[in-house]
Amino acid sequence: MTSVPDKSVFSWQNIGISILGGIAAAAIFAVVARGGFGGLLFAHLAPLPLMxxxxxxxxxxGFSAAIVATxxxxxxxHPVIGMAYALLVAGPGWFAAYVAAGAPRGRRDLVTAHVSSWASLAPATVLATAILLWIIVATISFGSIDEALNPIRARAFILLDAMVREKELSDxxxxxxLSGSVARAVPAFLAAYGLLIHIANLWIAARLAQASSLLTRPWPDIATDFHLPRAVGGVFLSGLVMTLFSGPSGAMGLVLAMTMGLLLALQGLAVVHIMVRGSRSSALVLSIIYFMLGLLGWPIVPLAALGAADLFFNYRDRKTAAAPAQPQKPAEKSD
Structure with missing residues (x-):
């Protein structure tokens, strides 16, 4: 991929755009903070203006807009809300866009290959780090992670108890x-779902920039470009091992396992895209997979396993190498 330097030009117009972008981002998050179903839906677009x-x-x-919004x-x-916004929205959102832009530094880009995977790993790193730090601080402050999660556990217990009494769940x-298990899974769920939101917003923002002729980088073939570093597989396995322990170690392990597992599932999807590419049933197969992912959710597990295996066995490279070469026309003989 061609290296493109950062085009941040400090003109009055661009400075005004930064300020307006920050105001728009703050307005979106303010609606979210007020609660309600509409605010919950609007929350999914929180990182979009910054990106x-x-x-x-x-x-x-983009960094200036993030600072303005914070x-x-x-x-x-409230300062606490501003800090939460910086750690969960502005920080990972800007970092994802920064890496997607090639991580420009000086007159060169630090990321020139596999940009899509590095841009997905960037918000995962920020989100996981922020929530891991919260688990550590909450454990120290409350004495245990279970005490810190008690408000969530109480709400989950009320809901589950009502569902059991109304025969919506088995007696x-x-x-x-079950409420204890739900409460312990909430930090990991927030990290993984937040990551999914950031990746989706990054794709939308890049498409909008491309449609407006503002995107200076060529659009990658994500199915072939998405290659995570092998260290992601190691962090994922470490997280799974940590979930076997109780207390903050188990909660932290679940955060690592779910965030890295989601990234591995995306790599698994990239493998599936390459494997069915060119076949007559590719559209049908992909439609079924995405439908099952959205409706059931559990297909993410085999996709994560496929993505983890691809880290070491490079299935896409093997298929590309095994593809029949295009026949070359014989050279014409000159008289």
């Missing part, structure tokens, strides 16, 4: 035990 500014007008302007939320709502289910 559009970063990809369309330069990563420095300051507005810290003053307007063999113990709401007390």
């Amino acid at each position: 559009i500014v970063a990809l369309g007008f330069g990563v420095r302007h 300051v507005i939320l810290s003053i307007w709502l 063999k289910i113990n709401p007390t035990e």
Whole structure:
């Protein structure tokens, strides 16, 4: 992929765009903070304005917009909300756009290959780190991770107990035990679902920038470009081992396993795209897989296993190498 330097130009127009992008991002998150179903749906677009500014007008302007949004939320709502926004939305969102832009530094790009996978790994790193730090701080502050998660556990118990009484769940289910498991899974779920939101917004922002002729990088073939480093597989396995322990170690292991597992599932999807590419049933197969992912969710497990195996066996490279070469026309003989 061609190296493209960062195009952040500090003109009054671009500075104004940075400020407007920050205001828009803060406004979206303010609606989310007020709660309600509409706010919950709107939450999925929280990183979008920052990413559009970063990809369309330069990563420095995207960073400026992130700072503006964080300051507005810290003053307007509460410093804690501003900090949460910075750690869960602005930080991972800007970092994803920065890497997607090639991680420009000086007159060169630090990331020139497999940009799509590195851009997905960037928000995963920020989100996982932020939530792991929260688990450590909460455990120290409350004495145990279970005490810190008690409010979530109480809400889950009320909901599960009502479902058991109304026969929506089997009476063999113990709401007390299940609510504890649900509460322990919440930090990992937030990390993984937040990662999914950031990746989806990054794709949308890049497409919008491309449609507006603002995207300076060529669009990659994601199915072939998405190659995670093998260290992701090691972190994933380490997280699985940590889940066998109780306390904060188990909660932290679940965060690592779910975030890295989602990335591996994306690599598994890339493998499937390459394997069915060129076949007559490719559209049908992919439609079924995406439908099952959205409806059931469990297909993410075999996809993650396929992605982990691809880290070491390079199935896509093997298929490309095994593809029949195009026949060459014989050279014409000259008289």
